[in-house]
Amino acid sequence: MNLACICHVMSTLLLVTGGSLLLPITCSLFYGGDDLWPLAVSACVISSAGLLLRLFFRHFSDLSFREGVLVAASGWVIISALSTLPFLLHGSIGSFTDAYFEMMSGYTTTGASILTDIEALPHGLLFWRSQTHLLGGMGFLTLTLIFLPHGMGSLRIFRAESSPGQVITREKFVARNRDAMIWLWAIYLSLNILQAGLLLLGGMDLFNALCTAFGTVSTSGYSPKNASIGHYGSAYIDWVVITFMFLGGITFLLYYQLLRGRLGSVVANTELRWYLVLLSAFCGAVSLDLWAAGTYESFAEALRFGTFQVTSLLTTTGFTTADYERWPQAAQMFLFVVCFIGACAGSTTSGIKVVHYVILCKYLVGAIKKIFIQPLSVVSVRLNGRPVEQAVIDLAVCYFVVNIFMVLLGGCVMVLSDRLDYLSAMSAVISSLMNIGPGFGAVGPSENFAFISDFGKWFLCFNMLVGRLEMFSVLIIFFPAFWRR
Amino acid sequence: MNLACICHVMSTLLLVTGGSLLLPITCSLFYGGDDLWPLAVSACVISSAGLLLRLFFRHFSDLSFREGVLVAASGWVIISALSTLPFLLHGSIGSFTDAYFEMMSGYTTTGASILTDIEALPHGLLFWRSQTHLLGGMGFLTLTLIFLPHGMGSLRIFRAESSPGQVITREKFVARNRDAMIWLWAIYLSLNILQAGLLLLGGMDLFNALCTAFGTVSTSGYSPKNASIGHYGSAYIDWVVITFMFLGGITFLLYYQLLRGRLGSVVANTELRWYLVLLSAFCGAVSLDLWAAGTYESFAEALRFGTFQVTSLLTTTGFTTADYERWPQAAQMFLFVVCFIGACAGSTTSGIKVVHYVILCKYLVGAIKKIFIQPLSVVSVRLNGRPVEQAVIDLAVCYFVVNIFMVLLGGCVMVLSDRLDYLSAMSAVISSLMNIGPGFGAVGPSENFAFISDFGKWFLCFNMLVGRLEMFSVLIIFFPAFWRR
Ligand SMILES: [K+]
Ligand SMILES: [K+]
Numbered sequence: 001m002n003l004a005c006i007c008h009v010m011s012t013l014l015l016v017t018g019g020s021l022l023l024p025i026t027c028s029l030f031y032g033g034d035d036l037w038p039l040a041v042s043a044c045v046i047s048s049a050g051l052l053l054r055l056f057f058r059h060f061s062d063l064s065f066r067e068g069v070l071v072a073a074s075g076w077v078i079i080s081a082l083s084t085l086p087f088l089l090h091g092s093i094g095s096f097t098d099a100y101f102e103m104m105s106g107y108t109t110t111g112a113s114i115l116t117d118i119e120a121l122p123h124g125l126l127f128w129r130s131q132t133h134l135l136g137g138m139g140f141l142t143l144t145l146i147f148l149p150h151g152m153g154s155l156r157i158f159r160a161e162s163s164p165g166q167v168i169t170r171e172k173f174v175a176r177n178r179d180a181m182i183w184l185w186a187i188y189l190s191l192n193i194l195q196a197g198l199l200l201l202g203g204m205d206l207f208n209a210l211c212t213a214f215g216t217v218s219t220s221g222y223s224p225k226n227a228s229i230g231h232y233g234s235a236y237i238d239w240v241v242i243t244f245m246f247l248g249g250i251t252f253l254l255y256y257q258l259l260r261g262r263l264g265s266v267v268a269n270t271e272l273r274w275y276l277v278l279l280s281a282f283c284g285a286v287s288l289d290l291w292a293a294g295t296y297e298s299f300a301e302a303l304r305f306g307t308f309q310v311t312s313l314l315t316t317t318g319f320t321t322a323d324y325e326r327w328p329q330a331a332q333m334f335l336f337v338v339c340f341i342g343a344c345a346g347s348t349t350s351g352i353k354v355v356h357y358v359i360l361c362k363y364l365v366g367a368i369k370k371i372f373i374q375p376l377s378v379v380s381v382r383l384n385g386r387p388v389e390q391a392v393i394d395l396a397v398c399y400f401v402v403n404i405f406m407v408l409l410g411g412c413v414m415v416l417s418d419r420l421d422y423l424s425a426m427s428a429v430i431s432s433l434m435n436i437g438p439g440f441g442a443v444g445p446s447e448n449f450a451f452i453s454d455f456g457k458w459f460l461c462f463n464m465l466v467g468r469l470e471m472f473s474v475l476i477i478f479f480p481a482f483w484r485r
Numbered sequence: 486m487n488l489a490c491i492c493h494v495m496s497t498l499l500l501v502t503g504g505s506l507l508l509p510i511t512c513s514l515f516y517g518g519d520d521l522w523p524l525a526v527s528a529c530v531i532s533s534a535g536l537l538l539r540l541f542f543r544h545f546s547d548l549s550f551r552e553g554v555l556v557a558a559s560g561w562v563i564i565s566a567l568s569t570l571p572f573l574l575h576g577s578i579g580s581f582t583d584a585y586f587e588m589m590s591g592y593t594t595t596g597a598s599i600l601t602d603i604e605a606l607p608h609g610l611l612f613w614r615s616q617t618h619l620l621g622g623m624g625f626l627t628l629t630l631i632f633l634p635h636g637m638g639s640l641r642i643f644r645a646e647s648s649p650g651q652v653i654t655r656e657k658f659v660a661r662n663r664d665a666m667i668w669l670w671a672i673y674l675s676l677n678i679l680q681a682g683l684l685l686l687g688g689m690d691l692f693n694a695l696c697t698a699f700g701t702v703s704t705s706g707y708s709p710k711n712a713s714i715g716h717y718g719s720a721y722i723d724w725v726v727i728t729f730m731f732l733g734g735i736t737f738l739l740y741y742q743l744l745r746g747r748l749g750s751v752v753a754n755t756e757l758r759w760y761l762v763l764l765s766a767f768c769g770a771v772s773l774d775l776w777a778a779g780t781y782e783s784f785a786e787a788l789r790f791g792t793f794q795v796t797s798l799l800t801t802t803g804f805t806t807a808d809y810e811r812w813p814q815a816a817q818m819f820l821f822v823v824c825f826i827g828a829c830a831g832s833t834t835s836g837i838k839v840v841h842y843v844i845l846c847k848y849l850v851g852a853i854k855k856i857f858i859q860p861l862s863v864v865s866v867r868l869n870g871r872p873v874e875q876a877v878i879d880l881a882v883c884y885f886v887v888n889i890f891m892v893l894l895g896g897c898v899m900v901l902s903d904r905l906d907y908l909s910a911m912s913a914v915i916s917s918l919m920n921i922g923p924g925f926g927a928v929g930p931s932e933n934f935a936f937i938s939d940f941g942k943w944f945l946c947f948n949m950l951v952g953r954l955e956m957f958s959v960l961i962i963f964f965p966a967f968w969r970r
Contacts, residue, residue: 065857333900333907337893360886365964367879372550372961379879394852394864397882401845404889408822415818416774422818423908476857479850 002067007057009071010078014050017079018043023131024086027207028124035122038089046082066482069473076465080104086128092121097454104461106132108468109350111221111318111437112460114450118226123207126224130211136468137218137248137348138188187255188348191217195244202236216241219248219349221318221437228445229308230321238304238321242311249275249315249343270383271344271355278354279314282338283307286331293328309335315343316351318437320445336440339430340403350435350467352403359388359396402471406433410463418456428452432463487552492542494556495563499535502564503528508616509571512692513609520609523574531567551967554958561950565589571613577606582939589946591617593953594835596706596803596922597945599935603711608692611709615696621953622703622733622833623673672740673833676702680729687721701726704733704834706803706922713930714793715806723789723806727796734760734800734828755868756829756840763839764799767823768792771816778813794820800828801836803922805930821925824915825888835920835952837888844873844881887956891918895948903941913937917948 021043028036063071083106084099093099098114105112106129115121121129192213199209211224225231229241250272257265266272287299287306296302305322312319313335324335342351359381366379381388410429415422424441428449431439438445452460466474476482506528513521548556568591569584578584583599590597591614600606606614677698684694696709710716714726735757742750751757772784772791781787790807797804798820809820827836844866851864866873895914900907909926913934916924923930937945951959961967 069857329904329906329910330897330900333896333910336907337897340893364883364886367883368957368961369964369966371876371880371883372554372957373964373966391856395856397886398849398852398856401849401882401885408825412815412818412822415815419814421814422821425814425818472853472857476853479854479858481854481858 002063004057004059005063006067006071006074007053008059009063010075011050011053011057013075013079014046014053014082017082017135018045018047018050020131020135021046021086021128024124024128027127028122031123031207033122033124035086035090035092035124038086039124039128041089042082042085045085049082069476069482072469072473073465073477076104076107076468080107080461083107083128083132086125090122090125092125095454097457098450101449101457101461102129103132104464105432105437106130106220106222107136108435108464109133109136109218109220109316109348110432110435110464110468111215112432112443112449112464113222113437114448114452114457116448116450118224127207127211130214130222130224133218133220133222134192134214137214137220138185183256184252187252187259188217191244191247195240198240199237202232202234202240204232204237212241213244215319216244216317217248217348219245219315219317219343219347220435221312223319228320235304238308241319242308245311245315245317245319246279248317248348251344251346252348253346265384268384270358270385274358275344275354278341279311282314282334282341283310286310286334289328289331289334293331295327295331306331310338313338313436314341316349316434316436318431320438323444323446325440325444325446332440339434339436339439342434350470352400352434355383356396356399358383359393360400363393363397399471402475403433406463406466410459413459414456417459418453428456428460429463432460433467435464435467487548489542489544490548491552491556491559492538493545494548495560496535496538496542498560498564499531499538499567502567502620503530503532503535505616505620506531506571506613509609509613512612513607516608516692518607518609520571520575520577520607523571524609524613526574527567527570530570534567554961554967557954557958558950558962561589561592561953565592565946568592568613568617571610575607575610577610580939582942583935586934586942586946587614588617589949590917590922591615591705591707592621593920593949594618594621594703594705594801594833595917595920595949595953596700597917597928597934597949598707598922599933599937599942601933601935603709612692612696615699615707615709618703618705618707619677619699622699622705623670668741669737672737672744673702676729676732680725683725684722687717687719687725689717689722697726698729700804701729701802702733702833704730704800704802704828704832705920706797708804713805720789723793726804727793730796730800730802730804731764733802733833736829736831737833738831750869753869755843755870759843760829760839763826764796767799767819767826768795771795771819774813774816774819778816780812780816791816795823798823798921799826801834801919801921803916805923808929808931810925810929810931817925824919824921824924827919835955837885837919840868841881841884843868844878845885848878848882884956887960888918891948891951895944898944899941902944903938913941913945914948917945918952920949920952 021039025036025039025043028039080100080103083103084093084096087093087099087102088096093102093114101112101114104110111133118126195213195216196206196209199212200206204212208224211222212229214220215222221228223229223231229238251269254266254269254272283306286309287303290296290306291299291302296305308319308321309324311317324332340352341357342353343349345353345355362381363379366377366381370377370379381393407426407429410433411422411426414420414425414428418425420428420442424439424443427439427441428443431437431443442451443449449457449460506524510521510524510528513524565585565588568588569578569581572578572584572587573581578587578599586599589595596618603611680698680701681691681694684697685691689697693709696707697714699705700707706713708714708716714723736754739751739754739757768791771794772788775781775791776784776787781790793804793806794809796802809817825837826842827838828834830838830840847866848864851862851866855862855864866878892911892914895918896907896911899905899910899913903910905913905927909924909928912924912926913928916922916928927936928934934942934945
């Protein structure tokens with residue numbers, strides 16, 4: 001285990017985080033809130049820690065896969081802990097557990113909040129809260145990689161951070177890794193700026209436009225308003241947010257290929273087609289149900305609210321424009337199912353993801369045919385026109401099954417720790433494991449996570465991290481074989 | 486497609502069903518109810534239909550796998566339809582849909598009822614209702630096989646009827662098939678008689694003892710009393726029923742091996758160990774929770790009620806002694822999880838079954854290790870001390886995933902057709918697909934299925950059949966490749 005190397009990466013991580021506090025500090029200066037000194041002190045503390053660590057661990061060599069996994073898992077844990085500093089110093093969030101939950105929820109793009117009155121926070125802190133989405137959405141550590149010396153280690157971190165998606169789509173950048181990261185980040189930031197611009201055109205001020213964009217493109221869901229996007233009550237803003245949630249759910253490599261003029265690989269992308277079909281089907285079903293039940297007066301209204309909520313939950317964003325727990329039961333059932341889908345692999349979304357369903361369905365049909373009807377046939381799963389190897393099928397199966405197991409077991413843990421009703425308990429686990437944010441029942445869209453016990457909050461934080469790192473980069477740490485030489 | 490052969494098997498099936506009506510007729514004669522002539526007429530009609538069919542299709546040759554599947558699927562559908570005759574002629578169940586639901590629920594050992602007052606039925610009809618469990622519990626068609634000319638066709642039906650369990654455990658009888666069936670049935674009937682005897686000792690009358698035993702060993706759950714086993718309010722009866730539900734959940738081949746003195750293969754049985762561990766763990770957890778929450782005064786009481794309900798749901802029996810929806814939330818969450826487990830393959834139980842979890846867990850651990858930690862390792866799953874082949878792993882994965890998909894999709898169908906709340910909708914699908922009987926919410930232990938719409942009832946019947954035939958013997962009929970030469 002090359003601890004020096006891990007510390008070197010950590011120091012970069014700390015410096016990036018410390019530096020990124022400059023934006024909320026600027027915001028605080030502009031609005032003149034009392035959160036200036038907490039933000040400034042935090043920036044100093046985090047940057048100094050980073051510099052100190054860098055002094056001791058100047059040397060960087062290649063990372064092994066094991067070190068990459070440890071960096072990924074511990075990086076998120078440590079940065080979330082340090083990011084609580086502004087809130088604790090300012091006093092707007094009293095307990096460390098609450099602040100940690102809020103930050104982990106931000107970085108993992110979950111967007112589940114313990115704040116009962118979001119709008120009471122000063123602008124600088126709100127900006128810092130939303131900015132965690134910007135950092136976390138693209139895979140937190142990828143940002144660090146841009147500042148690291150070149151080397152294969154970067155790719156290892158990148159794969160440890162969002163491994164199954166990257167492995168499965170096999171859409172790896174051929175260019176050098178750092179260039180790849182820069183491209184990814186450029187596309188990501190452009191989408192954020194584009195959305196903020198469109199929101200400004202809709203009459204939002206710059207602060208809200210930026211915060212909302214940070215929460216949308218990263219499919220995260222923190223809003224500076226208590227009523228989420230519902231606060232603005234504007235159809236234009238709703239449709240802009242729907243569009244960018246949808247765009248955030250597309251594999252980012254496809255944008256890169258589009259920029260390079262490779263339209264063919266976008267058209268050939270199996271997952272994108274399924275994503276479009278699934279999204280349209282559920283948006284249509286929920287909108288029709290809302291219209292038929294008379295929840296909204298016109299079909300245009302039903303379509304607007306239905307499409308917003310389906311897109312928000314399917315892409316694991318978690319924004320809300322309506323209390324969907326008052327919707328007809330069929331619409332709620334569809335939303336419950338949608339929570340299990342997730343968007344495309346290699347996007348900013350979390351959840352089970354469409355590609356796993358594509359592989360799973362094709363594998364199921366092939367395997368049943370082989371076992372029962374045509375014993376001599378070969379189970380072949382094709383993705384993007386190419387056959388998929390057995391390891392990838394295994395991974396998709398494991399990913400799906402472990403998700404289901406974790407929801408059922410996690411539900412048991414939550415009822416025991418919090419005496420929630422079991423639907424709310426499972427829903428809390430689903431919404432944190434899939435990084436969605438709001439759930440059903442006691443953790444529904446009009447509620448928050450403030451009432452959860454400390455143990456429950458730490459357990460949900462663990463689920464958020466497991467979900468964000470796509471299960472296995474966290475879970476394999478618990479395998480004894482992982483630690484053996 | 487050898488239609489003549491299929492008709493020959495059907496004729497045997499009709500004759501067996503018609504003949505089996507002699508027992509409820511005897512019961513009706515003894516109690517002198519007004520259900521004598523409906524039962525007698527039904528027996529005549531069904532037997533005559535069987536005889537007529539036999540006259541036209543005397544010849545029996547071997548069945549192909551495809552014909553075996555068709556016999557299995559259509560046999561259950563047709564016999565359920567004909568078995569409604571006594572109820573329709575007597576008028577105690579007015580609509581054909583309701584009567585069909587009751588009979589399909591009986592034969593598939595689900596035990597979900599549309600009757601609001603069970604005790605209002607005359608004794609003959611109640612006996613007929615419970616007797617469907619006796620016929621269905623051991624795999625309905627296996628009984629027919631005893632009366633068929635010898636041949637490999639029998640094995641094919643047997644495998645089509647409870648295929649995955651049989652394939653997976655690879656515990657095939659080496660003796661000739663008909664002998665095997667006779668052995669299975671002898672063990673099964675002995676268990677029924679033994680339990681009825683023990684219930685008689687507890688002060689039950691013969692009628693109730695037989696009906697209760699039919700519902701227990703077949704892990705089905707119809708009781709002649711409205712309050713199910715709770716009616717008797719006796720700890721002795723509770724523990725007898727717990728014991729025989731547990732015994733009904735064990736692979737029947739193990740009894741056969743025990744009788745032959747092969748204790749080794751019982752001890753080596755992986756599934757049996759996991760079944761014991763899972764059952765004890767959940768019984769313990771629920772009992773402790775009930776005791777800690779003060780739901781029952783003494784620990785003995787909590788253990789009795791907790792163990793009963795966990796065993797009842799885990800073995801997919803569905804008997805109740807308490808309204809568990811008034812229990813603490815943690816206990817309910819455990820019960821919800823237990824519904825997904827099911828007992829051993831090759832037993833009278835349905836549901837996902839322990840063996841699939843054993844294979845799935847071993848496969849998950851192996852695959853994750855191979856993908857992430859030791860790329861050169863081989864994913865090997867061992868069961869009963871022997872390695873398991875890839876086709877069996879595929880089958881276990883397919884079985885689990887298709888079950889989960891069917892619960893989520895079925896929930897959508899049920900909310901649309903019945904405007905149930907989505908928890909009740911999913912629960913109705915779970916309880917019919919896993920052949921459990923009671924569920925949660927609107928289909929909870931103190932409710933019944935009378936209020937479900939006609940479409941909903943037919944859809945649940947379909948789920949019962951799919952669950953009882955272990956998914957694929959029904960589902961592959963919908964594959965175009967199944968019908969191709
Ligand atoms: K989210
Ligand atoms: K049952």
